[in-house]
Amino acid sequence: MRIGVNNDVCSGCRVCEVICSLRQFKENNPKKAAIRVKGHFPAPGKYEIKFCDQCGECFNSCPVGAIKEENGHYRIEPDECTGCLVCVETCPKGVVFTHPDLTAPFKCTLCGDCLRYCPTNALYDLDGEVAKR
Amino acid sequence: MSKLYGYGGTILRIDLTTGEIRKEPTPEKLCREYLGGRGFVAKLEWDEVAPGTDPLSPGNKVIMAPGPLSGVLLPGSGKCEFGAKSPQTGGYGDSNVGGHLAPEVKYAGYDAVIIGGAAAKPTVIVIDDDKVTLVDGSKYWGKGCIEAEAMIKKDFGEDFQVATIGPAGENLVKYAIISHDFGRQAGRTGVGTVLGSKKVKAIAVRGTKSIPLAQPDKVYEKAKQMFDRCFSLPGFKEWTPYGTAGVTDWVNEVGSFPTKNFWTGYFEDYKKINGPSLRERILVTDKACFNCPIPCGKYSKTKTSKGEVYVEGPEYETIGMMGGNLLLGSIEEIAYVNYVADELGIDTISGGGVLAFAMECFEKGVITEREAGRKLLFGDLDSACYLLEKIAKREGIGDVLADGVRAAAAKLGKGSEKYAIHVKGLEISAYEPRYAPAMMLAYMTADVGAHHNRAWAITYDVQVGRDTLEGKAKRVIELQHIRPLFDTLGLCRLQWVEIGFELSHYAELFPLVTGINYMWDDLLNISERIWNLTRAYSIREIEGFGRDHDYPPPRFYEEKVPTGPAKGKGLTMDDLNRLLDDYYALRGWDSKGIPTGRKLRELGLDYVAEALGR
Numbered sequence: 114m115r116i117g118v119n120n121d122v123c124s125g126c127r128v129c130e131v132i133c134s135l136r137q138f139k140e141n142n143p144k145k146a147a148i149r150v151k152g153h154f155p156a157p158g159k160y161e162i163k164f165c166d167q168c169g170e171c172f173n174s175c176p177v178g179a180i181k182e183e184n185g186h187y188r189i190e191p192d193e194c195t196g197c198l199v200c201v202e203t204c205p206k207g208v209v210f211t212h213p214d215l216t217a218p219f220k221c222t223l224c225g226d227c228l229r230y231c232p233t234n235a236l237y238d239l240d241g242e243v244a245k246r
Numbered sequence: 247m248s249k250l251y252g253y254g255g256t257i258l259r260i261d262l263t264t265g266e267i268r269k270e271p272t273p274e275k276l277c278r279e280y281l282g283g284r285g286f287v288a289k290l291e292w293d294e295v296a297p298g299t300d301p302l303s304p305g306n307k308v309i310m311a312p313g314p315l316s317g318v319l320l321p322g323s324g325k326c327e328f329g330a331k332s333p334q335t336g337g338y339g340d341s342n343v344g345g346h347l348a349p350e351v352k353y354a355g356y357d358a359v360i361i362g363g364a365a366a367k368p369t370v371i372v373i374d375d376d377k378v379t380l381v382d383g384s385k386y387w388g389k390g391c392i393e394a395e396a397m398i399k400k401d402f403g404e405d406f407q408v409a410t411i412g413p414a415g416e417n418l419v420k421y422a423i424i425s426h427d428f429g430r431q432a433g434r435t436g437v438g439t440v441l442g443s444k445k446v447k448a449i450a451v452r453g454t455k456s457i458p459l460a461q462p463d464k465v466y467e468k469a470k471q472m473f474d475r476c477f478s479l480p481g482f483k484e485w486t487p488y489g490t491a492g493v494t495d496w497v498n499e500v501g502s503f504p505t506k507n508f509w510t511g512y513f514e515d516y517k518k519i520n521g522p523s524l525r526e527r528i529l530v531t532d533k534a535c536f537n538c539p540i541p542c543g544k545y546s547k548t549k550t551s552k553g554e555v556y557v558e559g560p561e562y563e564t565i566g567m568m569g570g571n572l573l574l575g576s577i578e579e580i581a582y583v584n585y586v587a588d589e590l591g592i593d594t595i596s597g598g599g600v601l602a603f604a605m606e607c608f609e610k611g612v613i614t615e616r617e618a619g620r621k622l623l624f625g626d627l628d629s630a631c632y633l634l635e636k637i638a639k640r641e642g643i644g645d646v647l648a649d650g651v652r653a654a655a656a657k658l659g660k661g662s663e664k665y666a667i668h669v670k671g672l673e674i675s676a677y678e679p680r681y682a683p684a685m686m687l688a689y690m691t692a693d694v695g696a697h698h699n700r701a702w703a704i705t706y707d708v709q710v711g712r713d714t715l716e717g718k719a720k721r722v723i724e725l726q727h728i729r730p731l732f733d734t735l736g737l738c739r740l741q742w743v744e745i746g747f748e749l750s751h752y753a754e755l756f757p758l759v760t761g762i763n764y765m766w767d768d769l770l771n772i773s774e775r776i777w778n779l780t781r782a783y784s785i786r787e788i789e790g791f792g793r794d795h796d797y798p799p800p801r802f803y804e805e806k807v808p809t810g811p812a813k814g815k816g817l818t819m820d821d822l823n824r825l826l827d828d829y830y831a832l833r834g835w836d837s838k839g840i841p842t843g844r845k846l847r848e849l850g851l852d853y854v855a856e857a858l859g860r
Contacts, residue, residue: 124541126534127346128473131319134456135466141318142353142456151404154428155392155556158530158545213454230473232539233532246477 114225115185115239116164123160123235125152129227136226137219145212147221148236162235165208165221171200179217186223191216251460252314252760253277254355258378260371262444263304263363267378272357278762279850281772283313284733286358287329287340288779292854294360297786301333301436302418302443304364310351310409310449311358313736314760317349317457317536319469321476321747322738324348324536328432330440333420334596334650335671335695337784337791339435342699342733343409344535344543345427350407353453365445372402373451383447388413390589391425398448406450412591414638415442419648421596421673425588429545429558430535433593435672435694460761468758472751476539481745486532488521489542490562495520497566500708501812502678502685505570506624507602508667508801511678512810515575519565523577533558535738540745548581550627557585560594563698566676567598572605573625583630590638596650599673601633603651604643606665612658618643667799670695670784680802681812682707684718687825690796691722693780701725702743715821719828727773734773775849778833778841782854785840792838796826 127150130143138145149163172180172187179193180200189200189209194217201209201218209220225243228236234245250272259268280289287309299305309329316323326348332339351359354375361371368383386394391412398408408426415422415438422438423431432438459465476482485492494516497503501511517523524544533543545558560568560580568587569580587594607613608622615621619642623629636644646654651666651673667674672695679686684703689696706721728749732739735756741747753766785791797803806816830837834845843860846852854860 122532124532124534124538124543126536126538126541128319128537128539131537132466132469135319135462135469138456139462139466140456141459141462141465142454143349144353144454145456152428154545155396158533158547158556160531230470232473232477232534232541 114223114242116166116223116228117237117239118162118164119235119237120159120161122233123150123162124233125150125160126232128230128232129162129236132226132230136224137222145219147208147210147219148227149208163206163208164236165206167221167223168205170203170205171209171220174199174203186221188222189217189220194218249458250274250277251458252318253282254352254357254455254457256355256357258356258359258373260359260361260378260380261363262361262365262369262380262446265380277314279772280776281314281734281769282357283311283316283325283327283736284329284340284730285772285776286311287327288338288776288783290358290360291329291331291338292779292783295331299331301331301336301440304362304444306331306440306443308361308437308440308444308446309358310361312348312351313734315756316736317352318459318759319465319537320472320755321741322535322538323736324538325733325736325738326351326432327733327736328424328437330437331787332435332694333439334436335784336788337670338693338780339437340694340733341424341432341434341437343424343426343430343432344738345407345430346536347407347409347426347451348736349536350451350453352457353455354451355453355455359449361444361446364443368445368447370398370447371449373449375453375455386447387416391423391591392428392589394448395425395428398450402450403452406452408448408450410448411438411441411446412589412638414591415439416447417638417640417648418442419592419637419640420650420653421593421600422591423593425591429533429588430543431588431593433595434697438591459759461758464758465755468755472755473539475751476741476745476747479745479747482540485744486540487525489544491524491544491560491565492521493562494565497677499811500704501807501810501815502682502704503570504566504676504678506573507571507606507665508674508678510809511680511807511812513570513573513575516570518575519569519577519580524560527577528581530556538738540741542740546581548578548585550578550582552582552627552631555582555585557581557588560584563676564594564598567595568601568630571598571602571676572630574627574630575625579627582627583634586631586634590634592634592638595675596673597634599667600637600647600651600654601630603654603665603667604633604647605629607658607662610665612660612662613643664800667801668696669798670795672696677704678807679704679798680807680817681712681815683712683715683817683821683825684722686798686802686817686822687718687722687829688725690798690822690826691726691829693777693784700729702729715824715828719825719832722829723832726777727770730776731769731773734776771849775851778846778849778851779854781841782846782851782858785858792840793826796839797822
């Protein structure tokens with residue numbers, strides 16, 4: 114599974130954000146989501162989804178090896194993280210996030226909930242393992 | 247005290263006169279008895295706005311309240327209630343807005359924001375989690391709603407959710423809106439006017455907190471099931487492309503489309519202003535409110551002789567009230583008027599009613615070309631835009647019209663009351679009800695004045711037969727409890743109304759979020775409590791309030807529908823009285839429309855019974 118994005122059909126509903134936080138942290142809080150939707154209004158009236166494509170730059174940049182590679186995605190191990198935030202600065206898409214409650218940054222773990230519950234297929238599985246609706 | 251799940255946990259009070267900002271824990275009793283959203287608004291208006299308060303005085307309060315389910319993962323959890331004593335009706339006022347405001351208020355930790363007093367100069371209320379500040383808003387004063395929102399997001403941060411008023415609110419036009427998310431509005435009952443009277447240009451909110459859930463794992467599973475169910479319903483794919491505009495054809499086909507100031511119920515050009523016209527000719531993107539799987543928001547770009555603009559909409563209500571009702575037969579022109587009204591901060595429903603009133607007054611010679619400053623013609627985009635500008639600035643004829651059709655007719659005289667289409671001072675929304683008795687009764691008895699959202703009963707008329715009055719009161723009452731319950735929980739009703747998503751889902755989710763073991767009937771009982779409280783509020787505030795205030799304008803019982811599918815149909819005064827008699831009896835109200843002491847006590851409204859001497 115790999116996340117594909119079609120910004121043209123995103124309606125800005127942010128289901129992806131909330132389901133992400135509930136899945137990853139068991140908390141209902143879009144500020145703890147590893148995916149974000151940004152609106153460009155009043156002009157040109159478009160949405161843009163900020164998402165992680167698992168490029169691995171964070172993994173390469175982590176000075177203490179706290180970011181692990183498993184099954185096609187990169188995961189931050191909070192217990193090993195020193196909170197230096199180099200990964201946040203390095204991420205080319207700005208999708209390694211922080212939150213005042215958390216000492217370690219967090220990122221997408223490729224669980225697929227966002228694309229499974231995207232109402233418009235703006236998020237979808239590039240590999241086609243999860244069928245579009 | 248036990249922990250409140252589903253709630254932010256704090257009520258925020260702002261006194262604009264003194265600049266004092268206070269926080270207090272959200273009382274558990276208030277949550278259990280009034281739930282949130284509209285329930286909080288109704289209870290707080292009753293408790294905190296002193297009897298007899300002038301709606302535009304510092305004593306009135308604007309209350310902003312999300313609900314216990316706002317911001318939680320479920321379909322349509324983005325609705326925020328605004329309330330204040332209404333400058334339009336003098337009675338209970340509230341209005342609801344979608345977008346992303348309600349969730350953000352919850353994430354900042356608040357279940358209600360109570361704004362009282364009045365600031366000395368233009369102010370922006372900035373709520374950034376626990377930090378609340380009153381900031382000088384002079385640079386935004388005079389700007390359009392959407393222009394000001396863009397400026398404030400640029401100045402304070404794109405991640406703020408912002409509500410604004412426009413020039414109409416600043417100048418105390420009585421049907422001024424609160425605008426949010428570049429084109430969604432709390433449009434009705436003049437909540438924006440009251441904010442304007444307090445010199446509040448905008449409210450900006452940002453929150454980083456989690457909403458506490460009683461059973462997070464079960465909420466996650468139930469929410470997924472709810473989305474899956476929405477995806478599986480036929481309406482998911484059929485309804486979404488056109489949103490509310492999709493109903494335009496049907497309303498014309500049943501002869502209930504407001505046309506030429508509600509002269510008739512059928513507009514010949516309706517195919518040029520319907521859902522497909524919107525989608526094919528002007529749509530830019532679908533635009534959803536928070537967590538909505540069926541976005542009715544249609545963001546558009548329209549080009550007319552007056553220029554090219556972006557606008558969210560038009561929604562069905564605007565198509566009815568500024569299309570058919572003004573005889574504008576082009577989706578581009580309706581979208582343009584929509585844009586002008588949105589930027590100025592004028593409700594398109596009341597605004598459409600006022601413009602149509604002015605045009606009919608001009609046609610009948612009540613308003614002359616000299617008084618108006620130009621011709622006021624149905625079907626003319628220039629006339630419509632001219633009037634909106636004059637109203638927003640309260641210039642010339644606009645000053646008279648800015649008070650709404652009831653007040654304008656009282657001032658203009660010359661028989662113009664016949665063209666003032668309102669109930670209780672609130673202009674009627676976009677269903678012509680002469681051949682829809684349940685819809686007529688819904689308008690007559692809606693607590694805020696003539697508004698469709700309390701009971702969209704026209705579908706029931708069509709379903710069971712439109713020539714009968716039997717059973718109509720019962721259905722209107724059922725709807726008046728179900729629909730406002732969504733405003734109380736902080737949710738959108740359209741998943742249920744438009745695609746048939748079952749109500750049982752909400753009943754199942756509510757205890758998982760809140761830990762309060764209410765069944766659906768418990769929630770409906772609370773909704774009935776709130777309905778009686780809002781009725782009582784208007785009885786307390788308006789001299790002689792009761793049955794006489796529940797009649798529609800004379801056009802609706804003196805004139806038959808002249809054209810279209812409902813041609814020749816109409817209701818008599820006897821019909822209206824039968825509907826009201828049925829309705830009052832079923833509600834446990836007396837023949838004057840006043841709740842009995844027994845009914846009030848049965849609903850736990852003993853304090854209301856005492857206040858009304860019942």
